[in-house]
Amino acid sequence: MRASVLLGAGHVEVQERPVPAVPPGEVLVQVASVGVCGSDVHYWRHMRIGDYVVDAPLVLGHEVSGRVVAVGEGVDADRVGGRVGVEPQRPCLACGQCLAGRYNLCPRMRFFATPPVDGAFVEYVAVPAVFAHPLPDELSDDAGALLEPLSVGIAAVRKAGTVPGDRVLVAGAGPIGVIVAQVARAFGAAEVVVSDPVRERREAALRAGATSVLDPAAEEVAGLGVDAFVDCSGVAAAVVAGIGALRPAGRAVVVGLGDADMVLPVATIQDRELTLTGIFRYTGTWPLAAHLVASGQVDLDRLVTGRYGLDDVGAALDADRDPASLKVVVEPGR
Known part of the structure; x- marks a missing residue:
């Protein structure tokens, strides 16, 4: 199969690789x-994110949809031909965090496109069958792939405790910010x-x-008096500024990746009994x-502004x- 491989900062190369084997309990997508x-x-520009460093060839891409073409031992053969959205996590499912239902915090997590685990800028991937989620016919392949960033938005809005009638402030109108805005509306x-600050993104x-x-x-952002703030x-x-925009007992959720350390308004957090x-x-x-x-409560297809092979x-x-x-x-079949 063909795979796009990151070899250095700003340098990817299409290589031929074997189609993955399909272990028991997994499916080939x-x-x-x-x-x-x-x-x-x-990773493409800097070859690292915090403690995660790309020090060997790596396949990027973790927002994935596709079609099941083979199954491993123990998986129902009827799954072949089904369209799926891939949850790109491989938790151990045996540690304390996993058993408590917080498998996203598994200390032995293996995650697509996070060194040293390859991602999905390839023609085929093998994934655990339980993390290959069937897609409704109403969803396009692009929407199926973007269920991953939508999942980030759902996790953020859940953490923000959003309920019907709330006022919510979202900082950043990139893909995640726009998705969070849609999810907040869907939650009421x-x-x-x-x-x-970018006009096109506000629009x-x-x-x-x-x-x-x-x-x-x-x-001015501070002083809006919102119930929840999602950065x-x-x-x-x-x-x-978003913390300053919260009403007393408001909730702030940090999603965006930025500076590892920030100076925060602790007095405001204390005086208003804010949750961060x-x-x-x-x-x-x-x-x-x-x-x-x-x-129809969230529209992912409208977010797509470009397609590449x-x-x-x-x-x-x-x-x-x-x-x-x-x-x-990226559409590998393009």
């Missing part, structure tokens, strides 16, 4: 669509304000369902994610330099 994530771009938020957020947008460089920017100033937390991936989100899309993965990874680009996908 012919990849249809793979979303490009900010983490893929970071009466008002969703999205903050971003995209409005088209996707935000009730209003603002430019943090020109408009999808990773920018320290945005996090501080983060999220790390997700657990048990795919069925809900598929329902939100199939029912395996020969053009480098261009796909650089597409974010265009402010009008929101989400691009």
Whole structure:
């Protein structure tokens, strides 16, 4: 099979690799669509994210959909031919975190496109059958792949405790921010304000369902009095402003990857009894994610602004330099 392999900063190469074997309990998926994530771009440009360092050839891509073409021992043969969205995690399912239902925090986690585990910019991947989730007919292949970032949005909005009638502030109108805005509306938020300094991205957020947008460089964020704040920017100033925008007993969730350390307004957090937390991936989100899309409450297809083949993965990874680009996908069969 063909695989796009990261060999160095800004350097990917299409190589021939064997089609993966299918171990017991797993399925072989012919990849249809793979979303490009900010983490893929970071590895492509910097060869590391925090403690995760690319020190050997690596296949990127972890937002995956496709079709089951073979099954391993113990898997129902009727699954062959079925369309699936792939949850790109391999937890041990035996440690304390896994047994407590927090398998996203498994200390022995193996995750697609996180060194040293290869991802899905390939023609075929083998995955545990339990993490190859059937896709409703209403979902396109692109939407099936983007159930992964939608899962991040669901995890964030759940952590924010969003309930009907809430007012929610989202910082950052990239793909995750726009998805979080849609999920907050689906969870019943009466008002969703999205903050971003880039005009094109604010416009995209409005088209996707935000009730209003603002430019943090020109408009005040602190003092909005929202029930929940979700940071999808990773920018320290945005996090501080968002905390200042919370009403007493409000909730802040940090999603965006940015500075490892930030100076936070501790007095504000104490005086208002605010809750501040983060999220790390997700657990048990795919069925809900598929329902939100199939029912029309979340629109993932409208996020896609570009499609590329395996020969053009480098261009796909650089597409974010265009402010009008929101989400691009790689289609290995293209």
